[in-house]
Amino acid sequence: MTAPFAPGAAIAIAVADGVGAALLADDVSMVVDAADVSTVLADIERAVAPRWIWWSTDTARTLVSTGFRPARCWDLDAVHRLLVGGWRGGPGRIWAQRQGVDTIDLPRTAEPDLFSLPGHDDHTAPVRPDGHLDPAWVEGLWRFDTEHLRTWASLALDVHHWQAAELERLSQRPAAISTARSESAAALLCAELETDGLPIDIAGAERIIASFIGPRPRDAAEEQQFAGERDQLVLEHLPGPPGDLDLRNPATVKSLLRRVGIEVPDTRAWRLERLRDQDPIVDALLTWRRAERIATTFGYRWLDQHVGPDGRLRGQWSASDGAAGRMTATAGLHNMPVELRPAVAAGADHVFVRADLGQIEPRILAAVSSDDALAAATWEDDMYAPVAERLGVTRDIAKVAVLGAMYGQTTGHGAVALRGLESAYPVAMAYLDNAARLAEGGNDLRTRGGRLVRMSSNEQLDESGDAPGRAARSRAAARGRYGRNAMVQGAAAEFFKTWAATVRARVTPIGATIVLCLHDELLVHCHSDDAAAVSSVVTDGLQEAGHRWSVGVAASVRFVADTSVIERWSEAK
DNA sequence: TGCGGCTATTG
């Protein structure tokens, strides 16, 4: 059975569990039985190395679960989010965008009721007369035949052509097409991350948790008892009757502190930290907070819910969430306390190759703004050193100033150095100011990779008839900071995904897998014997991504990564 | 029961 597709063809694929798959290129179509999906796709992959086109990452999840991991893809949902911004997607919205019809009030299917007969309805056409997709037709796909899947694939192919043409029209054209591909690859990677999970040493994790909150409680009553005992370690410092105080209530904590003569506007840890000497109860409270955090969020329940019997921590991954399109993950994969990192451990005979990008945001700023002077600073391993020298300030001040410029800070220690930045790096600073000014005025922005950052219909803060008062100015300033930062953070996210996609492609033949993406950090799990090879891939992949990033940029920017081979995540510096 | 406020953690 030879695949009739042309080398490198764009092949739309629609799959349904138990039904099979329909494959469609411009001039070729094919239907595959459910049982043969993974083998047939693997054959085609080997023969013609196509780019697979699908409606949503759910297709990627289906393929990964059948054992087929495509090399290249185009995820209509991922590209849609790139084109129109935000996190919303789905076939109905994607199709409406392609048709140029209203996307505010999309048709929905009626709630299923006793009168609608499953498997038998009148919906025979996918597109309604008003141009919208018929949601009932789409939702019924899974129980239809391969002929319907073929229709679904042909619509995907149509949207793919349209999206590619739209990207061509953008002023960021070359970057946007390449971003569409890496965003798609990142979505596929998300499906793999969900399947593979992060290797965890369960016994080690339990020991760490126990060191904070004691042994695993046998039942709810014991859990409550242990919690009460932890509370007591704080309350016993109080003069007078302990009463029935709830340490989880900030207002209670504030009045509790008042009883020992401490007055604070809020009870955040960084504020209490400076008051440790004032009264022993402060230290007890901070220790209690730490334990409480482990108990509620990263305790035994977390372990039981998210770590499988195979010792893998699994969460849901999104390839582009939020304003800037960073990757996000649930199950604590992105905010695990450092104390728990020793429990992230490679399997037997395996290691992690860990790499994190150094000073990624200022380097990205140099690239997207084409600031020659700032780009020159990126030639150094520590780019804040030359910046500090040029500004005549310490390295720490220089760092705070650069970060402050990207975040939109206007007060504090960095404020003075900020003025120095404006004369030393006028191009980069003008780039940021321009983004902030546009965002303040409610104008949409696009990152270098072409992602739309919506400021016009932003749910952030809409006000009807607001007088130009303090509140309105404050909201405008907030929009400015939001937009200014999104241009840098968003481009950094795109760069990271380009890097991750490259590493994914190169590391797969070695038999290694990416098990964690953390904004500027990659964790690759591989056999110990392959550590050196994987390390090279990670480093070379960065050079490749950096080179691609510098195309069309006047200034040449250097990107750096710190790479190490470790057995536990905590071993990294 | 849903939502805003507060708090914690991470990059």
Added chain:
DNA sequence: CACAATAGCCGCAG
């Protein structure tokens, strides 16, 4: 304590 995110618990409104 600026930018982004997930997630828990509390009090309050409905």
